[in-house]
Amino acid sequence: MGTKVVLGQKNIQITLDVTGMSCAVCAAAIERGLNKVEGIYEANVNFALGKTTVRYDPQQVDIHKIISVIEDLDYGVHTQQQEIQVGGMSCAACARAIEINLNKEPGVVEANVNVATARVVVVYLPNCIDVSRIKEVIEGLQYEVIDVDEAAGIDTEKVVREKEFRHQRNLFVFSAIFSLPFVWMMGNMLFGVPMPHVIHNKYFQFALATPVQAIVGYFFYKGAYASLKHGSANMDVLVAVGTSAAYFYSVATTFRIHGHVYYEASVFIYALISMGKMLEAVAKGRTSEAIKKLMGLKAKTARVLQDGKEVEIPMEKVQVGDLILVRPGEKIPVDGVVIEGYSAVDESMLTGESIPNEKKEGDELIGATMNKNGLLKFEATKVGKDTALAQIIKMVEEAQGSKAPIQRIADQVAAYFVPTVVGIALITFVLWYLLTEDFTKALLSMTAVLVIACPCALGLATPTAIMVGTGKGAEKGILIKGGEHLEKAHRLEVLVLDKTGTITKGEPQVTDVQVVGAISEADLLRIAAAAEKGSEHPLGEAIVKSAQAQQLTLQDPQNFEAIAGQGVSAYVEGKEILLGNRRLMHRHHVIIEPYIKAIENMEQQGKTVMLMAVDGNFAGMIAVADTLKEGSFEAIQELRKMGLEVYMLTGDNERTAKSIGQQVDVSHIIAEVLPEHKADHIEKLQAAGRVVGMVGDGINDAPALAVADVGFAIGTGTDVAMEAADITLMRGDLRSIVAAICLSKKTMRTIRMNLFWAFIYNIIGIPVAALGYLSPVIAAAAMSFSSVSVVSNSLLLKRYDPERG
Secondary structure: OOOOEEEEOOEEEEEEEEEOOOOHHHHHHHHHHHHOOOOEEEEEEEOOOOEEEEEEOOOOOOHHHHHHHHHHOOOEEOOEEEEEEEEOOOOHHHHHHHHHHHHOOOOEEEEEEEOOOOEEEEEEOOOOOOHHHHHHHHHHOOOEEEOOOHHHOOOHHHHHHHHHHHHHHHHHHHHHHHHHHHHHHHHHHHHOOOOOHHHHOHHHHHHHHHHHHHHHHHHHHHHHHHHHHOOOOOHHHHHHHHHHHHHHHHHHHHHOOOOOOOHHHHHHHHHHHHHHHHHHHHHHHHHOHHHHHHHHOOOOEEEEEEOOEEEEEEHHHOOOOOEEEEOOOOEOOOEEEEEEEOEEEEOHHHHOOOOOEEEOOOOEEOOOOEEOOOOEEEEEEEOHHHOHHHHHHHHHHHHHHOOOOOHHHHHHHHHHHHHHHHHHHHHHHHHHHHHHOOHHHHHHHHHHHHHHOOHHHHHHHHHHHHHHHHHHHHHOOEEEOOHHHHHHHOOOOEEEEEHHHHHEOOOOEEEEEEEOOOOOHHHHHHHHHHHOOOOOOHHHHHHHHHHHHOOOOOOOOEEEEEEOOOEEEEEEOOEEEEEEOHHHHHHOOOOOHHHHHHHHHHHHOOEEEEEEEEOOEEEEEEEEEOOEOOOHHHHHHHHHHOOOEEEEEOOOOHHHHHHHHHHHOOOEEEOOOOHHHHHHHHHHHHHOOOOEEEEEOOHHHHHHHHHOOEEEEEOOOOHHHHHHOOEEEOOOOOHHHHHHHHHHHHHHHHHHHHHHHHHHHHHHHHHHHHOOOOOHHHHHHHHHHHHHHHHHHHHHHHHOOHHHO
């Protein structure tokens, strides 16, 4: 299993895989750092194997502290994550019991349980514990681990949900059949409905109630025993104690003592709770419909060219590099690049953008999108788990399995909820009996308290809303990495927008070419384009495209170097070429002062001016202008109406930046920022106590996206930016940010409403039951529908359109 060794109650040894070590000095630094921590007896680092062995006292220090010490030294610890589908959880107390017991295991870094999805997510150290041990812990708590082959395309959550539904349906039908005579009896008592005398017979009622108590009650007794055995208490404890009190008191009055029997109470409680759980299973299944829709987008087969022939093969057999044909009206099976053909492709199912995008040779295709009207031949670049759709599904699943910080409130309450309710029930019984000497009234009031208390609603309040919210976001092309980011987005005060590719299209075009001296405009453009031939910067690409449009012949540059925040240097036709901003010219002592006025005039028009020097002499300038993205102005106006302060961050000079700022009505401009300093400006705003969001699309935006409280990556940008961001906008439209923040606000309102009703239900229901105003049957009905109402309220989010606010 690994190298975990338990040496004693206060002496645990674990081995961690440490990343980032480059020499023995690194190993020594980690050893020193760990050995300083109180509670760590010994730390040894093996640089050659990349392993660190730590012997520590779990009472004084935990794995989180050990890992944080290593990470604070700028090294990493290799962990793995495992998702496990679990059956048999009934409430928040069940989830907490699993979390507590898993987090006690040496080698488990973090365990999170989502009651709504019946899923456990465990982050663990593979050297210290394996998945089989994690499953053993869960099964030891009397919950069922569902092993399903996900590679076979089976929806594990659906399997668990259907199994739970069938189980609760069977229990409900069974208990409902035995409760029918009691319903008849109630009808006789309330409305005078004629009925056979035998129904009033105590022995007949005993015969009806006993199978329900034995068979349906067995599952509650089993859950209660497992919960209590591991030092916690869940809903099963409340139901088991409440029904047992009513049933066994009735048994006593049937065979031993005089008094009324209350068999109907235990039977009705089981029937109503089983019905509530059955409805809850159906409702919870609907919260994950967004994931099911995404999974349903996958194509089943692909038409691959093999030896010049078309062969239809299953999706699982498609490999990177395969040439694939897609006819009009067919789904594009995997991600790829168009080699031949022209068509319009409907990407709305992933981006939310309703207008089809034109695709031609060299353009990228996303798997699961729909080819509209042309024949396309493309090369597969990403297949299986690497496709955009697979990554989206993974991101949404992880988001739905994550916990929002607001859920901690419910978790803390759940820890003490059941013991507190049991205490209140006992006090209720004692007080009623002392005050009235009516044992029956005391017993019924105690049972009502036990039965009406509902930790389920507390456990479902947050995760169901998070599931529906993240699912709704995915439908609109807004991919949210986790519940914490969905929660933070509604608290944003400042939003910092990168200019190029975010506010503007990031597709600048050459507008002016001005020369100095004998060089011609064509030669200036040709040499500049040759120098930029190896660049990936949008400005450089614009110059290359302009030269190609004029059919100028471009040589390959020599000694090309991209200088961050300044420009490029290269040798073209044996001459040293400098092409960039004023900072680059000043660095190389190129005289540009006589031309400053012309440069400033173009900058005031919103153009970015690229200055060029040949062998140290100023040769001319090329002006490049970028156009605003459609919707940028409207989106920024909406953000300001929402109370956000909007900043624009750019590497451009101040005049150009201000010109763009005026076009979109942004007054807070941070210009001439080097890529490596973007994150510094985010931290300055945060230091002033502001909650800051950052929107960007490029590699140089990644550090700033990671530092921001919420990082938004434009989906048309780079994979690095998306990895660093908390929310990815597939459409690349700033209006998606408005929609994401609106969705966050609506989801948080739903969560607060859920928590309010879950708390108020218990705050009002328990005292009313304790005062004797509720019968156990009414209490059971109220408890059954409380959790259903919370899930139903979360489902209302499905009707919400964040794009309409």
